[in-house]
Amino acid sequence: MIMPPGPIITLTTDFGDADGYVGAVKGVILAICPQANIVDIAHHIAPHDIIQAAMALAAAAGYFPPGTVHAAVVDPTVGTDRRRIVALTEKAFFVGPDNGIFGLVFRDQAPARIFSVENMQFALKGTATTFDGRDVFAPVAAYLANGLDPAEIGPEIENPVPLAWPDNVIGADGILGAVVTTDRFGNLISSIHYRDLPEGCASFVVSIKDRRVPGPVVSYYQDAGQTAGEGYYALFGSSGYLEIACPGGSAEKQLSARRGDIVEVRW
Amino acid sequence: MIMPPGPIITLTTDFGDADGYVGAVKGVILAICPQANIVDIAHHIAPHDIIQAAMALAAAAGYFPPGTVHAAVVDPTVGTDRRRIVALTEKAFFVGPDNGIFGLVFRDQAPARIFSVENMQFALKGTATTFDGRDVFAPVAAYLANGLDPAEIGPEIENPVPLAWPDNVIGADGILGAVVTTDRFGNLISSIHYRDLPEGCASFVVSIKDRRVPGPVVSYYQDAGQTAGEGYYALFGSSGYLEIACPGGSAEKQLSARRGDIVEVRW
Amino acid sequence: MIMPPGPIITLTTDFGDADGYVGAVKGVILAICPQANIVDIAHHIAPHDIIQAAMALAAAAGYFPPGTVHAAVVDPTVGTDRRRIVALTEKAFFVGPDNGIFGLVFRDQAPARIFSVENMQFALKGTATTFDGRDVFAPVAAYLANGLDPAEIGPEIENPVPLAWPDNVIGADGILGAVVTTDRFGNLISSIHYRDLPEGCASFVVSIKDRRVPGPVVSYYQDAGQTAGEGYYALFGSSGYLEIACPGGSAEKQLSARRGDIVEVRW
Numbered sequence: 001m002i003m004p005p006g007p008i009i010t011l012t013t014d015f016g017d018a019d020g021y022v023g024a025v026k027g028v029i030l031a032i033c034p035q036a037n038i039v040d041i042a043h044h045i046a047p048h049d050i051i052q053a054a055m056a057l058a059a060a061a062g063y064f065p066p067g068t069v070h071a072a073v074v075d076p077t078v079g080t081d082r083r084r085i086v087a088l089t090e091k092a093f094f095v096g097p098d099n100g101i102f103g104l105v106f107r108d109q110a111p112a113r114i115f116s117v118e119n120m121q122f123a124l125k126g127t128a129t130t131f132d133g134r135d136v137f138a139p140v141a142a143y144l145a146n147g148l149d150p151a152e153i154g155p156e157i158e159n160p161v162p163l164a165w166p167d168n169v170i171g172a173d174g175i176l177g178a179v180v181t182t183d184r185f186g187n188l189i190s191s192i193h194y195r196d197l198p199e200g201c202a203s204f205v206v207s208i209k210d211r212r213v214p215g216p217v218v219s220y221y222q223d224a225g226q227t228a229g230e231g232y233y234a235l236f237g238s239s240g241y242l243e244i245a246c247p248g249g250s251a252e253k254q255l256s257a258r259r260g261d262i263v264e265v266r267w
Numbered sequence: 268m269i270m271p272p273g274p275i276i277t278l279t280t281d282f283g284d285a286d287g288y289v290g291a292v293k294g295v296i297l298a299i300c301p302q303a304n305i306v307d308i309a310h311h312i313a314p315h316d317i318i319q320a321a322m323a324l325a326a327a328a329g330y331f332p333p334g335t336v337h338a339a340v341v342d343p344t345v346g347t348d349r350r351r352i353v354a355l356t357e358k359a360f361f362v363g364p365d366n367g368i369f370g371l372v373f374r375d376q377a378p379a380r381i382f383s384v385e386n387m388q389f390a391l392k393g394t395a396t397t398f399d400g401r402d403v404f405a406p407v408a409a410y411l412a413n414g415l416d417p418a419e420i421g422p423e424i425e426n427p428v429p430l431a432w433p434d435n436v437i438g439a440d441g442i443l444g445a446v447v448t449t450d451r452f453g454n455l456i457s458s459i460h461y462r463d464l465p466e467g468c469a470s471f472v473v474s475i476k477d478r479r480v481p482g483p484v485v486s487y488y489q490d491a492g493q494t495a496g497e498g499y500y501a502l503f504g505s506s507g508y509l510e511i512a513c514p515g516g517s518a519e520k521q522l523s524a525r526r527g528d529i530v531e532v533r534w
Numbered sequence: 535m536i537m538p539p540g541p542i543i544t545l546t547t548d549f550g551d552a553d554g555y556v557g558a559v560k561g562v563i564l565a566i567c568p569q570a571n572i573v574d575i576a577h578h579i580a581p582h583d584i585i586q587a588a589m590a591l592a593a594a595a596g597y598f599p600p601g602t603v604h605a606a607v608v609d610p611t612v613g614t615d616r617r618r619i620v621a622l623t624e625k626a627f628f629v630g631p632d633n634g635i636f637g638l639v640f641r642d643q644a645p646a647r648i649f650s651v652e653n654m655q656f657a658l659k660g661t662a663t664t665f666d667g668r669d670v671f672a673p674v675a676a677y678l679a680n681g682l683d684p685a686e687i688g689p690e691i692e693n694p695v696p697l698a699w700p701d702n703v704i705g706a707d708g709i710l711g712a713v714v715t716t717d718r719f720g721n722l723i724s725s726i727h728y729r730d731l732p733e734g735c736a737s738f739v740v741s742i743k744d745r746r747v748p749g750p751v752v753s754y755y756q757d758a759g760q761t762a763g764e765g766y767y768a769l770f771g772s773s774g775y776l777e778i779a780c781p782g783g784s785a786e787k788q789l790s791a792r793r794g795d796i797v798e799v800r801w
Binding site: 014015016017018019020021022023024026027028030031034038040047048076077078079080128129130131134135 | 544546551573578592593594595599602719
Binding site: 275277279284304306307308309310311312313319322323324325326327328329330331332335450451452453486487488489490491495502503504505507515 | 548549550551552553554555556557558560561562564565568572574581582610611612613614616662663664665668669
């Protein structure tokens with residue numbers, strides 16, 4: 001009960017749970033770092049959906065103990081010359097493709113240093129070009145968990161690729177944003193964070209697709225007395241983003257809404 | 268190989284595997300109890316489906332070593348004043364909302380004491396109201412794994428909310444029950460347990476939706492000689508409930524059956 | 535950080551993530567071998583799909599450290615008299631039904647000895663017949679991880695059931711194979727391995743369903759400059775099999791292709 005636990009390596013991917021890709025990544029890690037405590041954050045990210053992966057990682061990473069290594073691999077252009085990076089924040093290590101996947105988590109914990117993975121002695125030998133999750137990111141994460149100095153992995157860089165996140169338009173009396181993803185419950189999660197509102201702003205109106213959301217903002221998804229599936233309303237979700245939800249049902253279905261639909265807050 | 272392993276915390280949720288919710292729960296647990304051995308029981312419980320969660324937990328919990336902490340979070344009314352509970356049986360701890368989710372496992376291991384989680388010093392600080400899995404149940408599970416006395420968490424209660432399970436009608440010559448869930452293989456699992464039948468009762472007729480299931484009860488899903496997808500029959504599944512199955516196919520599809528459809532046993 | 539880690543047991547099943555079946559397996563393992571490091575390879579294998587399970591296991595098993603115990607359970611005829619086996623290669627142990635599920639991994643690491651599981655003292659006591667994953671394979675895997683000599687489990691056998699894998703037709707100027715599975719990204723994976731081609735063969739034409747795949751073979755799924763979802767092409771995937779893929783889209787959908795469709799290579 002009081003032994004020192006192994007180092008933590010988390011995984012966030014779009015590999016699913018049917019093809020053995022996640023298993024291969026875990027095998028590589030355990031062969032290099034047998035003490036690793038491998039923790040799944042998410043593997044059913046929609047294929048190639050970098051925004052969804054960035055949100056899942058940002059929803060979870062901040063809760064892990066200091067020193068955790070987070071590997072995130074949604075990597076549609078694997079095999080091309082896109083960069084691979086290792087980032088070091090004051091709290092954690094991040095390993096993955098340089099495509100914006102760390103764009104949200106870097107808002108919460110700014111990277112102190114970012115390195116381009118170029119020293120291929122830390123990669124698996126082989127001819128495969130399409131599975132850097134297994135061949136590059138897994139071994140690099142495992143060596144970092146073993147104590148490798150990230151500076152040995154390659155040259156430092158300063159300009160990671162930003163996340164393709166909608167630019168909110170913030171005005172004097174409101175904010176224009178957009179739906180960025182839908183969670184498993186059909187909640188429509190917008191790009192508008194409670195920190196984007198004026199401090200103390202308690203009274204405002206929310207619209208989605210030009211339909212006014214009945215107010216005020218609530219603090220639960222469903223009250224025991226509500227009829228499941230009827231109506232919709234707004235709330236700030238567990239990561240701080242404004243959401244449109246339907247009690248016991250799916251706001252996504254009820255509003256036929258999807259990524260990119262306009263969400264507006266007006267005060 | 269002979270080190271003392273860390274304490275086990277299992278997770279049963281409807282959080283899925285794409286939004287980072289499970290990852291956040293795991294991070295919170297590991298920050299409080301780094302030695303925890305976190306074991307996923309199920310995360311693709313249908314959203315808000317307390318019955319399915321209760322069945323998954325009951326199918327698994329009894330097999331874990333003594334002292335395991337089971338956190339189960341299907342919690343549609345999170346954020347309202349529904350209670351949160353910690354239950355202590357002779358074998359394990361259970362942590363989750365007071366909505367019936369432990370109703371089946373309590374049939375196998377009766378709770379010796381149940382506490383209402385009211386001492387919020389064990390919760391995460393923050394303003395979120397919609398994610399008690401992360402903010403309350405995860406830290407409470409982790410502190411229990413660290414050895415916290417459950418009596419410190421809040422006052423003892425005696426009347427946990429029962430599970431919304433169909434009431435079987437047991438007569439002199441038969442039982443009326445219902446389909447309670449369908450598993451991944453399309454097997455229709457009923458509310459009728461083999462313990463509900465008279466002892467030694469070996470000859471009986473099963474019906475579903477007023478259609479007689481060809482008998483007798485069998486002991487396998489598919490024999491190598493059967494044509495996949497043809498016919499259906501009854502058996503007692505691995506948790507002891509009467510099921511209707513189709514060899515190599517889905518009884519759910521073949522019979523267009525679903526939760527609530529009547530299942531009858533007559534002897 | 536330098537403690538000796540527990541033994542590794544991997545799981546590959548078609549149990550999904552909603553019914554508690556995987557949880558029961560894990561509980562049984564941990565009750566027998568508390569030090570086990572249980573690693574999920576895949577649980578969303580399509581129900582009864584032995585070929586997909588064989589591919590997932592073969593894609594991952596070779597990367598694990600020596601001594602790993604791999605339990606693989608896709609077992610449509612559980613409860614009948616089909617055999618259960620334990621195989622020992624120079625690198626690992628394999629536990630599961632004798633139905634071909636180990637057919638691909640045995641190409642990479644030939645089994646030195648195979649035993650039929652017949653000594654039921656290592657099984658759970660009970661009356662269930664339909665869940666050998668929980669009642670037989672999980673305890674046997676856990677005892678093996680504890681150091682049990684596989685010869686104690688039952689008699690040695692020599693003729694495991696082969697995998698139902700398409701027989702490639704290899705001629706002087708080409709190979710006829712077939713689509714064996716589709717991965718999560720819609721990539722059509724064929725039965726043709728790069729080892730099946732003549733050594734040094736660099737120029738060849740690929741066809742699927744009598745449609746010529748534009749050549750040459752590429753080394754990435756999508757270049758940043760390509761339009762997502764347009765066109766298709768061939769490449770050798772991360773396990774060495776020839777695949778037909780669509781940049782940023784699904785070749786399965788674009789070509790309306792599925793398992794069994796003919797894939798041809800001609801040089």
